Amino acid sequence: MLFIKSKAITFFISGILFISLCLAVFNFGAHPYFQNWKKEKVLITEVKTEKKAVSLTFDDGPDPINTPVVLDNLKKHNAKATFFVMGSRAEKYPDILKRIASEGHEIGNHSYSHVDFNHKDNKFLLNEIERTNAIIYQITRQKPSLFRPPGGYLSYALVELTKDKDITIAYWTYKQDSKDWRGVRANQIANHIIKNIEPGQIIILHDGTPNGLETAKAVDILVEKLSNDGYEFVTMSELIRIGNEE
Template structure:
């Protein structure tokens, strides 16, 4: 009887004993790159500020609807645009700029393989930057790698060409591209919102009607809770650890 009791106790102890959290490679890389002050996942602030970011646009249907929703709440966002799409719909970029949103670089062609060659990536960044500046009068200072993928070469190429690299807060990956439903997309954002969060959404690249509806839910809820949606650059300017300066002259 005693032997069985001891075995049972030991089994429970092993089951519930604290386990050291493994250190993942991406955590090590994040710490390394954050130290540069040029790569960001979020801002260090206690103010109720949050940045909604949108990849892969502009789109003549969904981007417009998102801009309408944001205008209703006086919200500002950051749009990581693809050059080929911006070339097709320059009026949308002009509207974004006029309404106080931030336009950022997401490469010209949006081809993953282009990021693996530093010379090609440099050309992609430059071509998109020149296009954005021609349309809006201001060159972008922020870059988001395609699908958020980064390695040392991509980071170094981006920084060497005058960009801040912006990813997103780990718990704010909405995965809206999976189309799980507008309420679930919104819930992913609102469940554990924290000051300084950077949220990733998509305003193009497929049917984004769920994202549009989710943005309306998100904005309504955030503003009821006292949050303000700002551009990434404004968010970072409130950071307690890093106060960015523009690396490129507009």
């Protein structure tokens, strides 16, 4: 009887593990394969480097009000960044996308529609990625190699799909999520990032939310402070290159 119960428990646990591998995981790092994907470098959260280099990344744009202010503040301090744009917004605001590219920033893919990927089939996921890549290329001639899934969605199917397309999943450094989209003030956003700064980090921010102007102001504050402390702000692909060289 004990043996039967033990087998039943083992089967139940195995079933739960299988389900977790198939479905999305929204808690940072909670997917069972998360660490393996990091080791394989198909998913990036930071890089190992002694160089004082970090990457600012911006999600959910381009936005006609917020993104130009972010760009102004980056230009003011000669800082580079990576913008993870939505295909639908890139179509709507092509001139802003062109400006991002012309000022030396990197453009990454943040899906076309930013819908919940959970329970979507591979055909849908692939269309969201490829449609956005095509729009970005048509407007800027940049070919995105980085994809940041909306909401941090992760599944085995998504990772295999991006691997087949030679696309890296661009996550972020856990302690460098200031939750700027929640309506916090610029000083709070900047102070969170400054307090937790370390070389090789990928910092997540949002230029496409209603709180985007506070984020833009925070960029001015934090880039000035950290630049004075010797930090360099580079695109995410450049940060990955720096990490690979060490």
